[in-house]
Amino acid sequence: MPELPEVETIASGVHQRVHGQRIVRVWTSGKPQTFKTPEDEIATALTGARILSVRRVGKTIVMTVARGKTSVELLIHLGMTGRLLVSAPEVPRAVHTHAVLTLDDGREIRFVDPRRFGRLSLQPQNEFYAGPGHEPLTISLDEFVALFHPRHTAIKAALLNQSLLHGIGNIYADESLFRAAIRPTRQAARLTRAELARLRTALVEVLRHAIELGGSSVSDYVDADGARGFFQLEHRVYQRTGQPCLVCGTPIQKITLAGRSTHFCPVCQK
DNA sequence: AGGTTGACCTGGACGC
DNA sequence: TGCGTCCAGGTCAACC
Numbered sequence: 001m002p003e004l005p006e007v008e009t010i011a012s013g014v015h016q017r018v019h020g021q022r023i024v025r026v027w028t029s030g031k032p033q034t035f036k037t038p039e040d041e042i043a044t045a046l047t048g049a050r051i052l053s054v055r056r057v058g059k060t061i062v063m064t065v066a067r068g069k070t071s072v073e074l075l076i077h078l079g080m081t082g083r084l085l086v087s088a089p090e091v092p093r094a095v096h097t098h099a100v101l102t103l104d105d106g107r108e109i110r111f112v113d114p115r116r117f118g119r120l121s122l123q124p125q126n127e128f129y130a131g132p133g134h135e136p137l138t139i140s141l142d143e144f145v146a147l148f149h150p151r152h153t154a155i156k157a158a159l160l161n162q163s164l165l166h167g168i169g170n171i172y173a174d175e176s177l178f179r180a181a182i183r184p185t186r187q188a189a190r191l192t193r194a195e196l197a198r199l200r201t202a203l204v205e206v207l208r209h210a211i212e213l214g215g216s217s218v219s220d221y222v223d224a225d226g227a228r229g230f231f232q233l234e235h236r237v238y239q240r241t242g243q244p245c246l247v248c249g250t251p252i253q254k255i256t257l258a259g260r261s262t263h264f265c266p267v268c269q270k
Numbered sequence: 271a272g273g274t275t276g277a278c279c280t281g282g283a284c285g286c
Numbered sequence: 287t288g289c290g291t292c293c294a295g296g297t298c299a300a301c302c
Binding site: 033079080081096113114115116117151152153157258259 | 272273274275276278279280281
């Protein structure tokens, strides 16, 4: 579901609203697959703890809490449909609410996830390892080229591979390839350095712009306050199948690649 | 080993 | 209105 810009928007929004607060009560839904760490362990570790920070690493939200001398990190992955909301207690709980952290001042952090692809787990502080991938907003061009040059799969599939780059999902893969004028089916290893440079620039621009606009609201994505983002208005190919390309007017095509729907302009993207 | 495919879930859109 | 089918932003296990 949410990709880097959406997770970034949610994590920074939740951080601003709750850091420094103490968790006084923890409720969980009893849906075992949502919890990679047993629910009672999560409840025990968080109850009475103070929230130090909430941040994003890749597509994971990392909440660091401290109780006494020990700190732990609650890892929240939103999957496809997960939401993390900060709500007043009188606001009715949404269906498919799986965890509620009640704060000192009565507000609640709620994890809601209809499709249950999201996951909550606990780690001792600083043991969280996001995997071997790089953050796309800070990777250098040399690193970027070294990452993709050995890959013999389609560039779109490589962009979705979280062990290469963190945080790219279906929307931003399609949108960055369009802006870089590269066809998603091209083999990564056959892209020139100049093409990879265009792709890296396009990715950074798309991700930064999307973060500024609060992410893309396709179906049910909302931020910590329940507000929708606006980057979906900037989509040039994603979910525009059959509509005219905004550059050349050719109808946008949709194919299946790496098991995902993939949108591109057959004229602009070579 | 790298690459590819299907399974995991629920709900909304669409067609008949 | 009601039912069936298809599709969805992610990940991971199991295969080739």
